[in-house]
Amino acid sequence: MASSFFTKTPSLSAIFSIYTSLSAFTILFRTLLHQIIPIQIRDFIISKFTDYFSTYFNSNFTFIIEEQCDYVTNQTFRAAQVYLPTLLSRISTGSLLVSSSNLKNPMAKPKFGIPVKAKIIDEFEGIHLEWTLFSAKDNTSYMSRPKRYFHLTCKKEFRDKIMSDYFAYISKSSVKILTQRDNLNIHTYIPEYKRWEPAIFQHHTTFETLAIEPELKNTLIRDLDSFANGKDFFKTVGRAWKRGYLLYGPPGTGKSSLVAAIANHMNYSIYDLQLQSVKDDAMLRQILTLTENRSILLIEDLDCSSGADARKEDKEDDENQTKKKKNDPKVTLSGLLNFVDGLWSSCVEERIIIFTTNHKEKLDPALLRPGRMDVHILMDYCTPFVFKKLAALYLEIEEHDMFEPIEKMLLVLKATPAEITEQLMVSKNPDVTLKGLIEFLKSKRIG
Numbered sequence: 001m002a003s004s005f006f007t008k009t010p011s012l013s014a015i016f017s018i019y020t021s022l023s024a025f026t027i028l029f030r031t032l033l034h035q036i037i038p039i040q041i042r043d044f045i046i047s048k049f050t051d052y053f054s055t056y057f058n059s060n061f062t063f064i065i066e067e068q069c070d071y072v073t074n075q076t077f078r079a080a081q082v083y084l085p086t087l088l089s090r091i092s093t094g095s096l097l098v099s100s101s102n103l104k105n106p107m108a109k110p111k112f113g114i115p116v117k118a119k120i121i122d123e124f125e126g127i128h129l130e131w132t133l134f135s136a137k138d139n140t141s142y143m144s145r146p147k148r149y150f151h152l153t154c155k156k157e158f159r160d161k162i163m164s165d166y167f168a169y170i171s172k173s174s175v176k177i178l179t180q181r182d183n184l185n186i187h188t189y190i191p192e193y194k195r196w197e198p199a200i201f202q203h204h205t206t207f208e209t210l211a212i213e214p215e216l217k218n219t220l221i222r223d224l225d226s227f228a229n230g231k232d233f234f235k236t237v238g239r240a241w242k243r244g245y246l247l248y249g250p251p252g253t254g255k256s257s258l259v260a261a262i263a264n265h266m267n268y269s270i271y272d273l274q275l276q277s278v279k280d281d282a283m284l285r286q287i288l289t290l291t292e293n294r295s296i297l298l299i300e301d302l303d304c305s306s307g308a309d310a311r312k313e314d315k316e317d318d319e320n321q322t323k324k325k326k327n328d329p330k331v332t333l334s335g336l337l338n339f340v341d342g343l344w345s346s347c348v349e350e351r352i353i354i355f356t357t358n359h360k361e362k363l364d365p366a367l368l369r370p371g372r373m374d375v376h377i378l379m380d381y382c383t384p385f386v387f388k389k390l391a392a393l394y395l396e397i398e399e400h401d402m403f404e405p406i407e408k409m410l411l412v413l414k415a416t417p418a419e420i421t422e423q424l425m426v427s428k429n430p431d432v433t434l435k436g437l438i439e440f441l442k443s444k445r446i447g
């Protein structure tokens, strides 16, 4: 029995020769495979295998939330960006972004953010969730910024629950956080990047520090508050939830200050659009879709934009006209109107649009027709009331012997609140300052 076993067992040299033949065959087979099957097909087969096995063995499900979708900011990405910083204590990797942007107060507490690839754990109705931020280089243009996206991972069986309830929950939470935010942003559109760049908005003007007639102030605050609470009303009457304001008046009468007061009152960020940098109507539409809900869209100096000013062909010679046309933006009046009042105006909710101009009379009448801009506000020269308010703010006085002559002069001559504030900042001593102001006003009368 034993001898038959040994006689049937192949010799060591036979095993070695079988092994060598097999190896040679494998190498030959692999070489043939590499030469016959193109690399793309090989990669495809490998990826299919990998997918199949990873899906089979992996019990997780991942949602991918990209920053941009269909050329607009993905609101789910934005909601996650606002919501996740509230979970920073649950970051599971050992790093955090730290930044301080409060220029006025270097001692202010820094803000913390989520670094790329850091994992944040969330818990929703007992479901364990993992968020990770990724950033990938976009090679489409050398100016392009990296593409950012979140991965949200949960157990497969909770996929539907997350889709139906969790995304709605983070979107609601982000709106709540934004309403209570203490930092507003002012955004500038960068055409090269095709995106709005935010900066911290730290204008301290409020309705308390803005010197305007009390009637105007109260009407405006009422109007803004009823707009903010008017979601159902706008829906019922079938109108886009937006409000348009035209601020007009001479330079230095507080138009920009009023915009800041509105932003601070509403807690809305500002999108400051330079119409001159917009190439055409298509670009205007794209820019508009990249803004967020609960914001102010500001277009300053509307009279300087070709789409908005009234026609005046006869007044300028041909050469000047051609020169001007070359530099003019190609935003048309109809593009602008569509943007104020047409279908495109409703692509963002709870939006305030503010136009400012120093020359209302130069605007095309089509822009001024009822319904285009809901409220027209004249920001005028300094009145006695406005002067007293400014004196109370700058000099901290309610009354002074020199008030009367100043108020009388303000009734007959034109001085802007900006000119008055400049004079009021000369000294903290009311006698010196008010004397200087009287001299300034006298010089105006003579001039």
Ligand SMILES: Nc1ncnc2c1ncn2[C@@H]1O[C@H](COP(=O)(O)OP(=O)(O)OP(=O)(O)O)[C@@H](O)[C@H]1O
Binding pocket: 209, 210, 211, 212, 250, 251, 252, 253, 254, 255, 256, 257, 258, 358, 379, 417, 418, 419, 421
């Ligand atoms: N009504 C006001 N109340 C308080 N301060 C004011 C007021 N108007 C102007 N000022 C002061 O004058 C400065 C310039 O005003 P502001 O820039 O708001 O005017 P404007 O009408 O927007 O001018 P422009 O048309 O040149 O942009 C402000 O920074 C502020 O200090």
